[in-house]
Amino acid sequence: MAWWSRTPGVGADPQEPKKSVPKGVWNKCERCAATLYEVDLDANLRVCASCNHHFRMGTQQRIDLICDDGSWQEHDLGLESADPLGFRVDGRKYADQLKAQARKVGPGDAYRAGSATVGGIAVEAGFFAFEFMGGSMGSVVGEKITRQFERALAARVPAIVFCASGGARMQEGVLSLMQMAKTSAARSRLREARVPYVSVLLHPTTGGVAASIAMLGDVIMAEPEALIGFAGPRVIEQTIRQQLPPGFQRSEFLLEHGMVDLVTARAQLKPQLIRVLRWFTDAGAAPGPGAIEVEDRTVPGNGANGHGPHDDVDGEPESIDSGDSGDSPDSPDSPDDE
Numbered sequence: 001m002a003w004w005s006r007t008p009g010v011g012a013d014p015q016e017p018k019k020s021v022p023k024g025v026w027n028k029c030e031r032c033a034a035t036l037y038e039v040d041l042d043a044n045l046r047v048c049a050s051c052n053h054h055f056r057m058g059t060q061q062r063i064d065l066i067c068d069d070g071s072w073q074e075h076d077l078g079l080e081s082a083d084p085l086g087f088r089v090d091g092r093k094y095a096d097q098l099k100a101q102a103r104k105v106g107p108g109d110a111y112r113a114g115s116a117t118v119g120g121i122a123v124e125a126g127f128f129a130f131e132f133m134g135g136s137m138g139s140v141v142g143e144k145i146t147r148q149f150e151r152a153l154a155a156r157v158p159a160i161v162f163c164a165s166g167g168a169r170m171q172e173g174v175l176s177l178m179q180m181a182k183t184s185a186a187r188s189r190l191r192e193a194r195v196p197y198v199s200v201l202l203h204p205t206t207g208g209v210a211a212s213i214a215m216l217g218d219v220i221m222a223e224p225e226a227l228i229g230f231a232g233p234r235v236i237e238q239t240i241r242q243q244l245p246p247g248f249q250r251s252e253f254l255l256e257h258g259m260v261d262l263v264t265a266r267a268q269l270k271p272q273l274i275r276v277l278r279w280f281t282d283a284g285a286a287p288g289p290g291a292i293e294v295e296d297r298t299v300p301g302n303g304a305n306g307h308g309p310h311d312d313v314d315g316e317p318e319s320i321d322s323g324d325s326g327d328s329p330d331s332p333d334s335p336d337d338e
């Protein structure tokens, strides 16, 4: 027998229900473990106030953040997968999985496209809905992106895609892989017509989406520390039998290596996007209202690492350096952006 024992009746009453915090009130930062009040987190655009970690943001919240108030007009909300091959995954019909997702997340499959204005500039915008089957690109997503690009082409307004996707939707087999070619072809028609396309990479942008439209932007922007890549790091390590460098496949790493043009904190995403759009459209002649403060995380000294927008977009060879590119990454936004 142990030399100590618990006196019955002392301490927590096992009959008493455990006191727990109601779900959805508090959140814990994945990076710094700070306890965050959900209301504050929402108010701070789902960015941790203590360590600047960017939580995933819901698609509707993202649309509200980027598009000017009341300007969002959604298209193709009713598009549904035809499921012509009668896919079954894990013993469940793919069609049933889709219905279950739509009930949970809402209609629109894993992509929402619409016409909107951003800083007064008309755009055709599209948002991957990661909450819908991991933002995977199947035939509906591919068709929506294609139609979005066609609208942008017809109206000659910039197209923007916010990518957050696990890649091609394996439940649709080869049909999902075909979307990479389909969307890339639609994108190339924009290029031929010299209509700008900006892609914004969010956490995570991987697989077939990273291998197609995500990396085809005239300007490629990314949120801090977003995972961006084709295959996951473990697969790569096993294939090349080498240890990968720290920060591999994160936005900042890609910026340093020239795959991404700008890494922009969420709070600065819209102002920075407006700046990019103005640069493409003639409205850019006059720098905008002081709202356009520029991001602090470009590589010091070389702007967007020497990679401006691709040459095929007509325009002066001015760079879209972020104004403060010579400053240290932590310096406050420089006042010369006014």
Ligand SMILES: [Zn+2]
Residues within 6 Å of the ligand: 029, 030, 031, 032, 033, 034, 048, 049, 050, 051, 052, 053
């Ligand atoms: Zn944190």
